[in-house]
Amino acid sequence: MRRMIATVACAGAAALMAPTIAAPAYAQTRAADPVSALAKQFKVKRGVHMTSATKMSVAGMPGFKSRTEGDVQFGRSGIVASDLTTRNDFGNLFEDDEDLQGLNEPMRTITINKTAYVSGGIFGDIIPSDKTWLRVPTGASATSLGGDQFVNVFNARSLRAVLATTKAKGNGGTLDGTRTTVYRGSITLxxxxxxxxxxxxxxxxxxxxxxxTVLNWKLWVGADQLVRRVTTAVTFTIKSKKMSIDMDLTGDTKFTKWGSKVSITAPPASEVATSADIDGSVPEVPTIITPGMMAAKS
Incomplete structure (x- = not known):
């Protein structure tokens, strides 16, 4: 079982984050529309603070958990940068893999447009001693933030599609100093x-x-129509040889300090290494398997 969990967790780095899907016939509750409210937040050097927690279990056994916290910076047309610190906990799944030492150590990632700078974590031992950061072209912009939850509040099309599947709403209590309405629903992958x-x-x-496969979601939207929290839960089956194992994946992300001043800059060039400065190959960071990866292996 431990080998199975390790295989799932080590499936590879997950992708970082069409017309709107029409609401199903059973959706009688009108969904919120925080997309317009988000667009009003797009001002130079303004942003939001986010905290995200993700957990994965396989056949009821803990397999992975992660916590990410930091700031997202906006420009006039959307996200331009992010500065996030991630703390992964793979337990002892990879304790025998020398290339993955430091995996459970905090890793900070600064993303500017389509370039990421990483420090610590799995990269701590491979970055030259006279450098602090490793520059990694991501191929994906900061606007792809969303991680492993699959509900990206910064992606207008995807957010509208999710809200179109709203089944119910209720009092969400007070979050980030504002009263909220919680919307509930589910959407297929x-x-x-x-x-x-x-x-x-x-x-x-x-x-x-x-x-x-169905993803169950909840969104807490403030009176100002800005998202304060999103939770997700999905269960899907991994098939390996004659085994069939359920994997449960949950996520909980909170957004605070909307409109606060945020100014994120790239690390000083003198402190940044490139892949050419690394002795050997740059290791891939194991992370939660995505449903797409799962489908490819089932």
Whole structure:
């Protein structure tokens, strides 16, 4: 079982984050529309603070948990940068792998447009002693933030598609100093993949069966229509040889200090190493398997 969990967790680095999907016939509750409110937040050197926690279990056994916290910076048309620190906990799954020493140590990532700078964590021992950061072209911009939850509040198309599947709403209590309404619903992975080009890419390996997997979600929206919290839960089956194992994945992200001053800059060039400065190859960081990766292996 330990080998199975390790295989799942080490499936590779997950992708960092179409027309709006119409609401199903059963959706009688009108959903919120925080997309317009988000657009009003797009001002130079303004942003939001986010905290995200993710957990994965396989056959009821803990397999992975992660916590990410930091700031997201906006420009006039959207996200331009982020500064996030992630603390992973793979337990002792990779204790025998010398290339993955430091995996459970905090890792800070600064993303400017489509370039990321990483420090600490799995990269702590491979970055030259006279440098602090490693520059890594990500191929994905900071606007792809969303991580492993699959509900990206910064992706307008995907967010509208999710809210279109609203089934109920209620009093969400007070979060970040404002009263909120909590919206609940569920969306299939096939619907989610069709919601935006970014999600289509992330879930490109979905087959017909996996596409029917349901993601349950909740969104807490303030009176100002800004999202204060989002939670997700999904269970899907991993098939290996004659075994069939359920994997549960949950996420909880909170957003605070909307409109606060945020100014993120790249590290000084003198402190940044490139892959050419590394002795050997740059290791891939194990992370939670995405449904698309799962479908490719089932």
């Amino acid at each position: 096939k619907q989610l993949a069709a919601s935006s080009p970014a999600m289509k890419k992330q879930l490109a390996d979905l087959d017909a069966k996996s596409g029917k």
